[in-house]
Amino acid sequence: MDIFPMCSVCQQQFDLKGPAPYLLPCLHAVCETCVTSATGGVISCSTCQTEVNLTDTRLKKDAVRQKEIFHLTAKHRPTELLCTNEDDGNQAVCWCQDCEELLCEYCQNMHCSLKLTRKHVLQNLSDFKPAVSNIPTPCSIHSPDSLYLFDRRCNILICGRCRFEDHADHEVEKLDVVAESILKQLDQHKTELATLQARQQSNIQNIRRGTEITDTTHNTLKENIGHTFRVLRSQLDQREKELLTDLEGQTKATKASLRTQLNTCEGASKKCSYVIDYVTKVLTYASQSDLLELESSVREATRAFLDTAETQTQDIPAAVFNTNGLSKLKSNISRFGAVVTKDMEKQYARDKETQTEHDFIAEMEIKYKNSIDENENIVKRASETTHFLLGLLNECDVHLLKPDALDKSMVLKCIHLKYDTDNINLKGTHINTEGDLINSKSETRSAGKRGKTIYEGTCSTIPYPLADCPQYWETETRVGLDKTLTWNILILEVGVCAERERDMAFYVDRRPHPYSLIVHYCTTHKGICRVTMKEGKDVLHLPDTIPNTAGTSHTLHYGVVYDDARKKIVFIDVKEKKVISTLDNVDCSQPLWPMFRVYNPHVLNVSMRLVVGIDINMTEEKKAMIVKALS
Incomplete structure (x- = not known):
């Protein structure tokens, strides 16, 4: 059964007849077998990984666990307990608290009939409960004198005769007084440990709650990131469509202009061909008298055609895809977005999709840090305002009421109010x-809420x-x-x-x-x-x-x-x-x-x-109203 304590080295359960338990400094138990067979004289507790060098540390038998094992055996394995009053092998049925003996049914009857043991407290094994033994331990030197004194110098229990023989000048107290003091200390330790454990349990709950919140946050952020980039992709797709539509329109207009020029040039070339053909025929077939008659007509037709303005064709430059700002856009995309904690969130400027005061603050800081020709007071005031603004950015949304403001009186805090x-x-x-x-x-409505x-x-x-x-x-x-x-x-x-x-x-x-x-x-x-x-x-x-x-x-x-x-x-x-x-x-x-x-x-x-805060639509018109009202 798992309720029985186990050895922290071999993981075997202790039982009443098996190896005795010994107490490690970490308060875990180790069986006698593991103590005697420890390799190199070192025991490693598998429960808390504490190593104990047996050459430096002398282990004591764990009397508390021995009594715990006895109690658990009486409660869960009563058939293993035999009568200790008589060596007859009978199964024990009760426990005498005064004698600290297991008794069979026969010994129980005898125990109750004897005048000396008649008033002893007997406890049936079926309802056996642990009880602190008050039987005094006899002194090993002056038996049967009992050990009822504690020598603080020697750190041992002694009897009255020991007190006057070998411990006469030592600090000695009664055992019950020392035990009472130790009990109070143990109660204090238990209270302190219980308080610590309560805090640890609270921390465990907080950590588990934090794990749940982290999972929820993960899902929410995953959805938000996906949504954000879907919107960006949609915007890129829309921009691509706009550029392609613009390209198609420009191409159509250019080709229409070229067709018009082509038709004009083709018409002029055709007329020129008519004149050239006729002149060629005149040169081929006309006699000298024909030449005299036709010369004026050909001259006038040629002159009229030559005097006509020649169709001007415009050079059509090759269209290009203007990618100015592409490198900056790529850089911004590579830096866009960050998964941060709430504590870190204040360090990041919010993207308001407008001209932000954050950009202005950064520019102003650089401008006035590098300024050497400006008046010293102006530079100092600008620097103070810059630091003031940077401080406010960590706690609220801010706006500059005037773009060239050099003092904090023109800084507007959009504070984060909440209903109480x-x-x-x-x-x-x-x-x-x-x-x-x-x-x-x-x-x-909550009952009793004030x-x-x-x-x-x-x-x-x-x-x-x-x-x-x-x-x-x-x-x-x-x-x-x-x-x-x-x-x-x-x-x-x-x-x-x-x-x-x-x-x-x-x-x-x-x-x-x-x-x-x-x-x-x-x-x-x-x-x-x-x-x-x-x-x-x-x-x-x-x-x-x-x-x-x-x-x-x-x-x-x-x-x-x-x-x-x-x-x-x-x-x-x-x-x-x-x-x-x-x-x-x-x-x-x-x-x-x-x-x-x-x-x-x-x-x-x-x-x-x-x-409040970022939800406020702070327009330039609204800023101007505030400035005018405050002036």
């Missing part, structure tokens, strides 16, 4: 599987970082009107506020230091308006944001610029391509948190999507 799913008020909003903020309760309790929306996971440069994000909101709006019905709100104010009121604009954009039905203008607010007061009120018509749907696309250096917040209507409002003197003394809310599911369907 742990701080959303689930009473009337939730975030769907696409990551959009929806103005309805979630059907899968979020905001007053503000019926959410915030970002982190506040604006101190950047000394403009930071930018957008929201794209789909609004469907179930009914024509009346009264003061709110649709959406985006803005910022201080940390302590995130859950102080139902609306951002009801707090001491908010800056927000609200879209709602306005009772004054009898329509849907946009209102920008600063510290609880209206800054700008714009009517006719969208038609107030039941059953219609609209998209509202707003951008938010936050500049802690200039102390400004700018709200932009991305769809209408104009600045809505610029808020000055913004309190930047404490971190500000972006806030988001959608309202009134009983009359509206509102879905707000965050547009």
